[in-house]
Amino acid sequence: xxxxxxxxxxxxxxxxxxxxxxxxxxxxxxxxxxxxxxxxxxxxxxxxxxxxxxxxxxxxxxxxxxxxxxxxxxxxxxxxxxxxxxxxxxxxxxxxxxxxxxxxxxxxxxxxxxxxxxxxxxxxxxxxxxxxxxxxxxxxxxxxxxxxxxxxxxxxxxxxxxxxxxxxxxxxxxxxxxxxxxxxxxxxxxxxxxxxxxxxxxxxxxxxxxxxxxxxxxx
Amino acid sequence: xxxxxxxxxxxxxxxxxxxxxxxxxxxxxxxxxxxxxxxxxxxxxxxxxxxxxxxxxxxxxxxxxxxxxxxxxxxxxxxxxxxxxxxxxxxxxxxxxxxxxxxxxxxxxxxxxxxxxxxxxxxxxxxxxxxxxxxxxxxxxxxxxxxxxxxxxxxxxxxxxxxxxxxxxxxxxxxxxxxxxxxxxxxxxxxxxxxxxxxxxxxxxxxxxxxxxxxxxxx
Amino acid sequence: xxxxxxxxxxxxxxxxxxxxxxxxxxxxxxxxxxxxxxxxxxxxxxxxxxxxxxxxxxxxxxxxxxxxxxxxxxxxxxxxxxxxxxxxxxxxxxxxxxxxxxxxxxxxxxxxxxxxxxxxxxxxxxxxxxxxxxxxxxxxxxxxxxxxxxxxxxxxxxxxxxxxxxxxxxxxxxxxxxxxxxxxxxxxxxxxxxxxxxxxxxxxxxxxxxxxxxxxxxx
Amino acid sequence: xxxxxxxxxxxxxxxxxxxxxxxxxxxxxxxxxxxxxxxxxxxxxxxxxxxxxxxxxxxxxxxxxxxxxxxxxxxxxxxxxxxxxxxxxxxxxxxxxxxxxxxxxxxxxxxxxxxxxxxxxxxxxxxxxxxxxxxxxxxxxxxxxxxxxxxxxxxxxxxxxxxxxxxxxxxxxxxxxxxxxxxxxxxxxxxxxxxxxxxxxxxxxxxxxxxxxxxxxxx
DNA sequence: CATGAATGAGTGTTCATTCAT
DNA sequence: AATGAATGAACACTCATTCAT
Numbered sequence: 001x002x003x004x005x006x007x008x009x010x011x012x013x014x015x016x017x018x019x020x021x022x023x024x025x026x027x028x029x030x031x032x033x034x035x036x037x038x039x040x041x042x043x044x045x046x047x048x049x050x051x052x053x054x055x056x057x058x059x060x061x062x063x064x065x066x067x068x069x070x071x072x073x074x075x076x077x078x079x080x081x082x083x084x085x086x087x088x089x090x091x092x093x094x095x096x097x098x099x100x101x102x103x104x105x106x107x108x109x110x111x112x113x114x115x116x117x118x119x120x121x122x123x124x125x126x127x128x129x130x131x132x133x134x135x136x137x138x139x140x141x142x143x144x145x146x147x148x149x150x151x152x153x154x155x156x157x158x159x160x161x162x163x164x165x166x167x168x169x170x171x172x173x174x175x176x177x178x179x180x181x182x183x184x185x186x187x188x189x190x191x192x193x194x195x196x197x198x199x200x201x202x203x204x205x206x207x208x209x210x211x212x213x214x215x216x217x218x219x
Numbered sequence: 220x221x222x223x224x225x226x227x228x229x230x231x232x233x234x235x236x237x238x239x240x241x242x243x244x245x246x247x248x249x250x251x252x253x254x255x256x257x258x259x260x261x262x263x264x265x266x267x268x269x270x271x272x273x274x275x276x277x278x279x280x281x282x283x284x285x286x287x288x289x290x291x292x293x294x295x296x297x298x299x300x301x302x303x304x305x306x307x308x309x310x311x312x313x314x315x316x317x318x319x320x321x322x323x324x325x326x327x328x329x330x331x332x333x334x335x336x337x338x339x340x341x342x343x344x345x346x347x348x349x350x351x352x353x354x355x356x357x358x359x360x361x362x363x364x365x366x367x368x369x370x371x372x373x374x375x376x377x378x379x380x381x382x383x384x385x386x387x388x389x390x391x392x393x394x395x396x397x398x399x400x401x402x403x404x405x406x407x408x409x410x411x412x413x414x415x416x417x418x419x420x421x422x423x424x425x426x427x428x429x430x431x432x433x434x435x436x437x438x
Numbered sequence: 439x440x441x442x443x444x445x446x447x448x449x450x451x452x453x454x455x456x457x458x459x460x461x462x463x464x465x466x467x468x469x470x471x472x473x474x475x476x477x478x479x480x481x482x483x484x485x486x487x488x489x490x491x492x493x494x495x496x497x498x499x500x501x502x503x504x505x506x507x508x509x510x511x512x513x514x515x516x517x518x519x520x521x522x523x524x525x526x527x528x529x530x531x532x533x534x535x536x537x538x539x540x541x542x543x544x545x546x547x548x549x550x551x552x553x554x555x556x557x558x559x560x561x562x563x564x565x566x567x568x569x570x571x572x573x574x575x576x577x578x579x580x581x582x583x584x585x586x587x588x589x590x591x592x593x594x595x596x597x598x599x600x601x602x603x604x605x606x607x608x609x610x611x612x613x614x615x616x617x618x619x620x621x622x623x624x625x626x627x628x629x630x631x632x633x634x635x636x637x638x639x640x641x642x643x644x645x646x647x648x649x650x651x652x653x654x655x656x657x
Numbered sequence: 658x659x660x661x662x663x664x665x666x667x668x669x670x671x672x673x674x675x676x677x678x679x680x681x682x683x684x685x686x687x688x689x690x691x692x693x694x695x696x697x698x699x700x701x702x703x704x705x706x707x708x709x710x711x712x713x714x715x716x717x718x719x720x721x722x723x724x725x726x727x728x729x730x731x732x733x734x735x736x737x738x739x740x741x742x743x744x745x746x747x748x749x750x751x752x753x754x755x756x757x758x759x760x761x762x763x764x765x766x767x768x769x770x771x772x773x774x775x776x777x778x779x780x781x782x783x784x785x786x787x788x789x790x791x792x793x794x795x796x797x798x799x800x801x802x803x804x805x806x807x808x809x810x811x812x813x814x815x816x817x818x819x820x821x822x823x824x825x826x827x828x829x830x831x832x833x834x835x836x837x838x839x840x841x842x843x844x845x846x847x848x849x850x851x852x853x854x855x856x857x858x859x860x861x862x863x864x865x866x867x868x869x870x871x872x873x874x875x876x
Numbered sequence: 877c878a879t880g881a882a883t884g885a886g887t888g889t890t891c892a893t894t895c896a897t
Numbered sequence: 898a899a900t901g902a903a904t905g906a907a908c909a910c911t912c913a914t915t916c917a918t
Contacts (some may be wrong), residue, residue, distance in 0.1 A: 023918075044285040044354065048267035052909060067910065114892070132351035134413040135263065136897040139415060149414060173428050178421065179410070180428060183402035186409055191398070195360060195368060201398065209392055209399060212431045246898085271892060281900040283894080292892065454879075465902070482792065486705035490888060500904045502890075511888065516756060570703065570789035572851040579852060587852060599698055617848070617858065621840035624847055629836070632791040633798060633806060639836065647830050647837060651870040684877090707912060718881040721915080730913065 023071040031069050033059040038066075038080045043125045047077055047133050077133075078207065082139040084126050085147045092151055095159040103163035104215025107181070108208065124189045153178050163215070174214060184210045250288050252278040257299045262344045266296055266352050295354075300359040303345050304366045311370055314378040322382035323434025326375075326400070327427065334423040343408045372397045382434070393433060398400065403429045471497040476518045481563045485515055485571050515571075517587050519578040522564050523585045530589055533597040541601035542653025545619070546646065553623065553642040562627045591616050601653070612652055622648045688726050690716040695737045699781045704790050705732055734790075738797040741783050742804045749808055752816040760820035761872025764813075764838070765865065772842065772861040781846045810835045820872070831871060840865045 037059035041050045052073055052170045097106035118124055127144075134141040139215035156178035163169040174180060189201030256277035271292055275282045289295035316325035335387045337343055346363075353360040375397035382388040393399060407422030475497035479488045488654030490511055494501045508514035535544035556562055565582075572579040594616035601607040612618060681813040688734040694715035698707045704789045709730055727733035754763035775781055784801075813835035831837060845860030 013436075030881080045267055046351065046355075048265055049355070051907090063909090064884065064911075065882055067880065071910095073909065128350075131347070131409060131413060132265065136265075136268070144415060154909095173431075177420070177425055177428060179406055180403065180425065180432075183406040183425075184399065185431070186405050187398055187402040190350060190405055194350060195364060201396070206396055206399065209396055210402070212233055212392075213399075249899095270890090282892090283901065284899055286893070287898070290893095463897095468902080484703055484705055484793075486703055487793070489886090500890090503903055505889065506902065509889095550917065561786065566788075569785075569847060569851060573701065574703075574706070583852060611869075615863055615866055617844055618841065618863065618870075619839070621844040621863075621867070622837065624843050625836055625840040628788060628843055632788060633802060639834070644834055644840075645836065647834055648828075648840070651837075687878095708911090719882065720913095722878055724914070725877075728914095 030059075030061060030065065034061065034066055034069055034076075035080055035083050038076050039084060039122060039125065042077060042129060044078060047073075047136070050077075052076075074137075077137065078139050081126065081129065081137075081143055084122055085140075085143050093154055095155055095162065095168075097159070097162065101217070102215065103159055103166065103168050104211060104217065107159055107211055107215065111181075111211070112204050112207055115188075115207045118185070118189070118203060124193060127186075127189055128193055152182060156181050168215065181207075181210060181214065243408060247315055249278075249284065253280065253288055253295075254287055254299055254302050257295050258303060258341065259346065261296060261299060261348060261352075266292075266355070271295075271330065283312075293356075295398075297358050299343065300348065300356075300362055303341055304359075304362050314374055314381065316378070316381065321434065321437070322378055322385065322387050323430060323436065326378060326430055326434065330400075330430070331423050332424045334407075337408070337422060338402070343412055344416055346405075346408055347412055371401065375400050387434065400429060400433065458487065468499060468503065471501065472504055472507055472514075473503060473518055473521050475564065476514055477522060477560065480515060480567060480571075485511075485574070488515075490514075495557055498574075501505055512575075514573065516577050519567065519575075519581055522560055523578075523581050525639065530593055533600065535597070535600065540653065541597055541604065541606050542654070545597060545649050545653065549619075549649070550642050550645055553645045555627075556623075556627070556641060562631060565624075566631055590620060594619050606653065619645075619648060619652065623626060667795050667811075687716075687718060687722065691718065691723055691726055691733075692737055695733050696741055696779065696782065699734060699737060699786060699790075704793070707734075731794075734794065735796050738783065738786065738794075738800055741779055742797075742800050749812055752812055752819065754816075754819065759872065759875070760823065760825050761868060761874065764816060764868055764872065768838075768868070769861050769865060771787075772845075772864045775842070775846070775860060781850055784843075784846055785850055787870055809839060813838050825872065838864075838867060838871065 034055070038050075038055045038057060041055045045051075050073070052066060053063055056066050056078075059066075066076065070079050095103075095106065095110070097103050101109075127148075130140055130144045134144075157175060160169065160172075160174040160178060164172065164175065184206040185203060188201055188206055192200040192203065253274070257269075257274045259277060260274045264270075269292070271285060272282055274295075275285050278285075285295065289298050314322075314325065314329070316322050319327055320328075327333060346367075349359055349363045353363075376394060379388065379391075379393040379397060383391065383394065403425040407420055411419040411422065455645075464642060472493070476488075476493045479493045479494060483489075488511070491501055493514075494504050497504075504514065508517050533544065534549070535541050539547075565586075568582045570576055572582075595613060598607060598612040598616060601611065602613065622644035625639060626639055626644050630638040630641065649655075691712070693710045695707075697715060698712045700709075707730070709723060710720055712733075713723050716723075723733065727736050750758075752763065752767070754760050758766070772780055784805075787797055787801045791801075814832060817826065817829075817831040817835060821829065821832065841863040842860060845858055849857040849860065
């Protein structure tokens with residue numbers, strides 16, 4: 001679950017660096033600088049408020065260079081979202097609680113660490129971008145649903161199903177509304193990032209409470 | 220708990236264009252049109268994306284006229300937020316559960332109806348504006364905290380205190396994190412307004428589930 | 439055959455100058471300045487070489503003002519051509535040689551004066567614009583054909599037909615190639631405007647020679 | 658009178674990549690490709706509208722390579738004109754009608770074939786470039802006058818002089834205005850290339866008519 | 877010599893704001 | 898007070914030119 005974009009493993013094939021001129025690594029680095037700078041700028045100012053000149057300045061490149069990588073500001077925006085969305089929930093697979101472990105404990109074990117790092121990573125930034133700009137960029141909403149939202153919902157629903165089979169849950173509330181578990185996540189992101197940045201709640205703590213509510217910890 | 224800032228006056232009230240000079244009613248009516256048009260525009264496009272010309276066109280007034288009411292676009296934005304924020308939670312006072320009523324039932328009775336109307340009113344729009352623009356407009360965050368957030372937290376905390384005194388709650392979880400109750404509210408606003416507008420969750424239902432989790436309904 | 443755009447007679451209807459703010463005359467004047475300045479700039483630099491900032495500077499207006507009248511540089515270009523094309527051949531009707539006059543004399547009488555003024559008016563400028571930019575602006579070619587070329591061809595062909603009926607012409611050469619008469623016109627425009635501006639040929643003289651070739655003057 | 662500057666070499670000639678270092682042939686070939694591509698681009702888009710990147714792409718070379726041959730876009734433009742102007746009228750010498758041939762027949766014999774090939778060669782393209790860009794590039798006007806215009810005028814004037822000596826012409830009209838003969842040439846180029854490409858006149862036919870007008874063919 | 881990524885001055889266009897009417 | 902034409906600073910985007918590889 002490496003947060004940074006990191007080396008794309010698909011590139012591993014033995015290249016023939018036939019090209020003269022700048023090396024492919026240099027190009028990749030320029031692209032990466034650009035994407036990071038753009039994310040910062042978009043997060044701070046929104047799409048309409050972001051300025052290409054500020055982005056390139058942050059990235060340490062010339063204004064025109066950005067346009068070698070993305071033909072328009074909009075394309076850059078979508079590129080940024082696509083880039084940083086992918087690794088968002090990269091570590092999530094089907095829930096597999098160990099036999100000696102309750103589903104509640106499994107969820108605590110697998111979800112809370114994600115929560116802990118969420119604010120220090122760029123995940124929250126990307127999520128807030130989706131909130132702020134989703135109305136005007138259907139693309140990023142689709143991407144977010146595909147990469148993050150749907151997967152998470154599926155994960156929780158599957159866990160809920162296991163819990164009901166095991167008798168750990170006695171009602172189907174979580175099956176019908178899997179997002180109940182994630183509500184505190186959005187809350188924390190909103191409070192920490194916007195409403196109450198001076199006294200940030202602990203998202204991890206809030207999530208733990210919520211899981212406790214749904215899966216009361218055994219004494 | 221009238222939600223709207225008076226019904227949009229442009230289409231009502233038989234005009235009395237009697238008095239020479241600018242009648243105060245006319246002025247108030249123009250102002251109201253302007254504010255409603257501006258809210259729509261800001262909600263749809265964000266602050267930076269909104270255009271004064273579109274706002275005045277929506278309001279049916281000339282471009283220059285807006286500047287008689289608000290000296291700049293920013294001032295208009297803050298005016299809009301101030302105008303529509305005030306009545307947001309106007310009906311909320313200290314929680315006073317009846318003697319024959321559990322605190323859980325009291326919360327169900329007082330909160331769920333608010334939730335029911337939240338999407339049909341402009342509350343959710345204003346809240347999303349705060350989310351999207353809060354970073355760049357400290358003013359609107361302050362206003363939101365003052366008018367909505369703090370009051371709600373206080374209200375829930377007070378209810379939690381009563382519940383603990385009455386023995387309805389056995390732990391101080393809600394006292395420490397009153398926002399737990401409101402997490403589904405944000406979730407619903409985000410899902411309905413942005414993420415999953417095609418299959419909107421029922422905010423009221425979600426809230427009911429959450430209250431049930433915290434205050435298990437007696438059989 | 440007024441050369442300048444002049445007052446458009448269609449505007450004659452009694453207006454109700456209901457509008458507050460700038461008078462319609464002022465607006466028309468601004469528009470006219472813009473069009474003249476734009477013609478100058480386009481003629482001097484071609485479409486691609488023309489600069490909106492230079493055009494507005496020549497017109498004595500602000501850069502943004504041009505865009506109130508034409509949404510893009512291309513639209514301005516086509517507007518210019520449309521504006522100055524219309525009065526190009528405005529005086530031409532069906533050829534009506536007097537009974538006591540040969541067709542040759544009639545053509546001399548009606549065509550040579552036009553030729554005399556052609557370089558001092560903007561007609562030649564517009565024609566050269568069509569030459570230079572026609573490839574990339576089908577619109578202006580169509581306009582030129584409609585307003586100038588086709589009418590002229592028709593005029594000459596009709597005159598040729600009369601001349602043949604009267605026995606003044608003994609072959610159908612001019613009927614098959616009416617443009618023969620106008621060839622010297624293009625030549626003069628090209629030589630005077632581009633190739634040999636230092637020793638300009640007289641277009642009128644050249645045209646007279648050509649008419650003499652086709653309609654040998656009676657002794 | 659080979660018209661083209663050597664057939665475009667890129668698709669011919671078996672390469673001999675033998676000698677280490679840049680072979681002179683290779684260089685000449687690259688240069689030729691560049692010039693042909695540039696002519697196409699300039700003809701299609703004019704000087705200001707032409708793009709160096711499109712030119713090099715058409716030529717199949719890298720952007721930087723063009724700058725090894727011509728230091729600027731302007732220099733390339735002048736290089737193109739110089740290159741394609743030279744062979745324009747290369748075959749023209751002093752007029753030498755055979756003894757058994759009238760001057761009219763001589764002109765028909767020597768000029769009409771040139772006219773026939775004019776649209777299929779690049780001559781017309783170069784001429785139109787001169788028309789479109791002459792105003793801003795005195796150089797190309799000078800080149801055109803030197804290589805084409807002046808020679809042609811001299812040729813016609815010399816022929817006219819011979820015709821007068823021989824008594825074939827009874828007036829000095831052609832001596833005073835040699836360009837009368839060439840007027841249909843420009844007309845055909847303009848009509849075919851710009852105004853009426855859908856129904857192109859035959860330049861050769863038009864020229865024949867014009868010669869007939871001046872030198873009436875003997876019965 | 878060739879390459880093409882990078883540069884940055886320059887250009888078309890927008891839009892908040894002003895002000896004559 | 899209201900109007901909307903005019904303003905011009907600001908911004909997205911282009912493209913001739915350079916230079917490290």
